[in-house]
Structure formats: C-alpha cells, structure tokens
Amino acid sequence: MIEVEINQRLGDFQLDVGFSGDGGVTALFGPSGSGKSSVIKIIAGLTRLASGRVVVDGTVLADGKGRHVPPYRRRIGVVFQEARLFPHLSVRNNLRYGRLFTPRDQRRVAEEPVIETLGIGHLLDRRPATLSGGEQQRVALGRAMLASPRLLLMDEPLASLDVARRLEILPLIEALRDEFGIPIVYVSHAVEEVARLAGKIVVLEAGRVARQGSPADVFRIAADRFAIMSVVEGRLGAPDDAFHLTPIETPAGIVWLNGLVRPLGRAVRVLVHATDVALATRRPEGVTIRTVLAGTVADIPDGSGPSVTVDVALQGGTRLAASVTRAAVAELGLEPGRQVFALVKSVALDERPL
Numbered sequence: 001m002i003e004v005e006i007n008q009r010l011g012d013f014q015l016d017v018g019f020s021g022d023g024g025v026t027a028l029f030g031p032s033g034s035g036k037s038s039v040i041k042i043i044a045g046l047t048r049l050a051s052g053r054v055v056v057d058g059t060v061l062a063d064g065k066g067r068h069v070p071p072y073r074r075r076i077g078v079v080f081q082e083a084r085l086f087p088h089l090s091v092r093n094n095l096r097y098g099r100l101f102t103p104r105d106q107r108r109v110a111e112e113p114v115i116e117t118l119g120i121g122h123l124l125d126r127r128p129a130t131l132s133g134g135e136q137q138r139v140a141l142g143r144a145m146l147a148s149p150r151l152l153l154m155d156e157p158l159a160s161l162d163v164a165r166r167l168e169i170l171p172l173i174e175a176l177r178d179e180f181g182i183p184i185v186y187v188s189h190a191v192e193e194v195a196r197l198a199g200k201i202v203v204l205e206a207g208r209v210a211r212q213g214s215p216a217d218v219f220r221i222a223a224d225r226f227a228i229m230s231v232v233e234g235r236l237g238a239p240d241d242a243f244h245l246t247p248i249e250t251p252a253g254i255v256w257l258n259g260l261v262r263p264l265g266r267a268v269r270v271l272v273h274a275t276d277v278a279l280a281t282r283r284p285e286g287v288t289i290r291t292v293l294a295g296t297v298a299d300i301p302d303g304s305g306p307s308v309t310v311d312v313a314l315q316g317g318t319r320l321a322a323s324v325t326r327a328a329v330a331e332l333g334l335e336p337g338r339q340v341f342a343l344v345k346s347v348a349l350d351e352r353p354l
C-alpha cells in the first residue's frame with residue numbers, strides 16, 4: 001500500500017499530486033512535462049519532499065517536515081528508461097549487487113525464480129556491453145527485484161526499446177507483478193502499456209491529478225482526449241503458433257491478439273479502438289474478422305454528425321464503444337436492448353503516445 005501527497009514547487013513548475021495505490025500496478029500517465037518523473041524522484045527520495053507525505057506499507061518515508069529517509073534506506077527499487085547496469089560487472093554480479101544493500105532477514109525474493117521468469121539464465125557470465133537493449137532491461141528488472149524492494153518504481157522502462165522488444169518485456173513485467181507481489185508505480189505515456197499493466201491509473205496534467213481510477217473508467221472518461229477506446233479483460237488461451245495469434249477468453253467470446261503471448265491463464269487487458277469495431281445484428285459468417293463478441297446495445301447518443309459511438313454492453317458486462325455511421329444505425333434498426341455482435345478488426349497493441 002502506498003500513499004503519496006505532494007505539494008511542491010520545482011522551478012516554475014507547481015506539483016500538487018495526491019494518490020494511493022494497492023498491491024498491484026499503479027500507473028502514472030500523462031503528457032510530457034506533466035510531472036510524472038518528478039513524482040517518481042520524490043517517492044524514491046532523490047528529490048526532497050517540501051510538503052506532503054510519502055508512506056509505503058505504513059512507514060512514513062518523508063513528511064515534508066523533519067522526516068526524509070535517504071534513498072538507499074527506503075528499500076525502493078527503481079528501473080529507468082536506460083538499464084544503467086554497471087559496465088565492469090558481469091550480469092551475475094549486477095544482479096547480486098541489488099542484494100548487497102538488503103539486510104539478510106529482509107531478502108524475500110530468491111535469485112532462481114527471478115532469473116527464470118526474466119529468461120536471463122544464459123546471460124549470467126556476460127558483460128552489459130555485449131547485451132541487446134532488451135536483454136539489458138531484463139537484467140535491470142532482475143537487479144531491482146532481487147533487492148526485495150517494498151516498492152518498485154518504473155519510469156518509462158520500455159521507452160527506449162523497439163516495438164518487438166516491448167512486446168517481449170511487457171509480459172515479463174506482468175509476470176513480476178503477479179508472481180512476486182511487489183507493488184509497482186509505473187510511469188508511461190503509452191496507453192497500451194498502462195492499460196495492460198495497471199489496476200489503477202492516475203492521470204497527471206500540468207502537475208495535478210486530472211483523474212484516477214480503473215483503466216476501464218479512466219479511458220472511457222478520457223475518451224475525447226485520445227481516440228475513443230474500450231478496455232476488454234480476459235484470460236490468455238493457448239497461442240496459435242502457426243498463425244502467431246493468441247486467444248483471450250472473455251465472457252462475450254474470444255478476442256484474438258496478434259503475437260504469441262503467454263502464459264496460459266494469465267489475466268490480461270487489451271484496448272479496442274471504437275473505429276475498429278463494426279456491429280451486426282446476426283452472427284456473421286464468411287468474414288475475415290475473427291473476433292466476434294456478443295452483447296446488446298446499451299446506448300446510442302443523439303447527435304447530427306455522420307458517425308455515432310454506440311455503447312455496447314458485452315456479455316459479462318464489459319462496455320465496448322463502436323464507431324458506426326448513423327445511416328447504419330437507422331438501416332439495422334439499432335436501439336437500446338437490441339442484441340448485436342461486435343466485430344473487432346484489431347486489438348493490435350497501441351504504441352501511440354498521447
């Protein structure tokens with residue numbers, strides 16, 4: 001459990017931010033310059049808190065008055081955009097370095113499972129300079145985990161990697177989140193990363209919290225700010241190796257995700273753009289779209305433009321926004337309560353920054 005309250009001036013920038021987070025991933029999300037990194041530095045203790053509170057698991061780390069626990073005694077791990085490994089140490093010793101500062105009785109995270117989860121066992125004798133960017137970042141994650149931190153801060157950990165490497169590492173962060181139970185505060189301005197990882201999203205704008213809540217709530221409310229999209233949750237099924245697709249099982253049907261994502265059974269979220277959703281009044285046959293979800297029309301807002309965003313309640317309760325033409329609504333006789341099938345063209349992971 002983490003509680004953060006910051007009221008602080010940084011040069012010309014005023015930071016007034018309050019949020020709390022539970023055991024999972026709390027994402028700090030917002031445009032460049034909104035204050036995300038400044039919050040991370042204050043939680044880590046790298047910037048001294050002027051006024052407010054930083055509390056982790058009931059321990060007050062800073063209160064803006066007399067209390068300022070120094071960074072190395074906070075037991076908070078930090079992973080940055082660049083891996084920042086020690087170049088003169090082997091991977092093995094980089095990993096062990098993390099443990100040096102953790103008192104023996106507080107070492108709760110063992111080496112073996114972390115090395116296995118991150119798939120870095122074959123790299124242990126190598127030096128950082130011989131590793132790819134993605135491998136370096138996996139080692140940096142491992143080093144942070146092995147310090148058995150009570151909180152892990154990740155500041156744009158995937159931002160310097162290409163899309164393929166990001167897609168490799170995202171599931172590893174999901175695995176760390178699920179298997180080791182260390183709370184994570186995760187900074188990103190990539191919608192897709194945040195939606196997949198976070199249980200709670202805190203949206204920062206110009207040094208303030210613009211809104212906070214679950215990914216589904218935040219992205220629906222914020223819909224007018226980026227493309228309109230919905231969050232669909234489900235569990236990973238067995239990947240189709242031949243066609244490079246992974247099914248996500250949801251109560252409304254199977255959502256097909258591009259790429260091979262594991263492991264089987266993991267709870268995941270994907271973003272669906274409203275413009276990638278078409279509606280049919282009967283289950284369609286002979287179409288190339290593979291994701292077909294069953295639901296009913298919940299709402300069709302009034303308006304006069306050519307398109308309208310229909311709110312569909314999928315079986316199981318998830319809401320899905322579908323952008324369709326008003327002409328189609330009239331032709332198909334769509335109205336609240338009508339059973340529909342949502343055809344989802346793509347849930348390809350969205351890499352666009354805000």
Ligand SMILES: Nc1ncnc2c1ncn2[C@@H]1O[C@H](COP(=O)(O)OP(=O)(O)OP(=O)(O)O)[C@@H](O)[C@H]1O
Binds near residue numbers: 038189
């Ligand atoms: N010590 C400081 N002195 C003066 N200004 C500062 C200081 N620290 C941060 N700022 C200012 O605070 C603002 C927020 O910066 P911050 O790095 O926290 O934003 P961010 O949301 O992390 O942005 P990005 O996504 O680009 O990393 C910026 O305008 C920055 O210049």
